[in-house]
Amino acid sequence: MRSRLFTLRSLTYLAGLVAIIALMLYLHHQARKRADSTDSTPIIRDYPEIRREGTLRLCTSYNEGGIKAQGGELSGLVYDLAKVLQQRSGLRVEVVLENNWEKALTYLSSGQVDLVTRPTASTSDIDTTRFRLFGQEHSGPIFLIQRRADSTTFVTSQIQLSGRTITLPLASPYRLFLEHLSEEIGEAIHLEEDSLYQAEQLAMQVASGKIDYTICTDKEAQRFKTLFPELDCTLPLSYSFRTAWLLRRAAPALSDSLSLWLKK
Incomplete structure (x- = not known):
């Protein structure tokens, strides 16, 4: 009798546990569906x-x-x-x-x-x-930013960048150009991304010697000539683009x- 009662209670507990797990899985699935629906629905703000x-x-x-x-x-x-x-x-x-x-x-x-x-x-x-x-x-083209007076890092051609590291702002839209340049010269150009700084702050870091290279647009190159006379921004790394x-x-x-x- 006790054995049958124990078996009945065990089955009841097991059924309850299965029901709870099934409910949790259902709620999780519904939450995922709502999240996916929200993510895929375009924002109506025109x-x-x-x-x-x-x-x-x-x-x-x-x-x-x-x-x-x-x-x-x-x-x-x-x-x-x-x-x-x-x-x-x-x-x-x-x-x-x-x-x-x-x-x-x-x-x-x-x-x-x-x-x-x-x-x-x-x-x-x-x-x-x-x-x-x-x-x-x-x-206009993208230009390399480097220290003018540092003979150990100063380069005069794109191919001399092989094996060197250029620091870019995080998710820079110009990374693709540098990856293509690395393929064109047949040598690896190492690219690092900085999550905090943009072109001007990275130019300051080049000037202070914290990093060796970064890049800038043609408009920025003109401005940086005045702001940072110790920097060279004359080596183009790309053709003009849209x-x-x-x-x-x-x-x-x-x-x-x-x-x-x-x-x-």
Whole structure:
């Protein structure tokens, strides 16, 4: 009798345990389905939604963001762009500064910003199912930044970079060019990524001897000649290429509106 009672209780406990495990698996599956559904659903934030809120947000890096002028007012290309867009659109235009490229893309896809105004190489690894290139234009080559007076690290040709290390900002859109360059010269160029700094801060690190090389665009090279006379920014690492800004793929009306505002 006791044996039968023990067996009955064991079966009851086992059935309860199986039911609990089955419920946990079901809830986990449902949560995954909801998460997957959320991740795959595009953010609906196009021009009508932006107009209703009354605010357009631009995202750029700290270097691209500009500097403080007299009176504490921020000035620079992006702030000049924000003023133009505000005047022509009637919207309030905010500038969001973010150095981390992956975070900038997350802000864009989630609707926290509406336009990434950091120049992006058209051949970069951009997810064109989520983003669209906007305002493409030709840019000059990428230049190597190195110390002018350091004979142990100074190079005068691309092939001399074999076996050397170039430090880039994290998720730099120009990494692809350097990988292609490494293939072209047939020797490995080591690439390291810095998660904290952009071109200007990395140029400072080259000047101080903390790193040997980084890169910059043609516009940055012109500016760095004045800021860092001890640096050499004259060795090109690429031909000219096309750059663009980024919009959400699901914002065609905003793309049309921006084209109209910026044509005036």
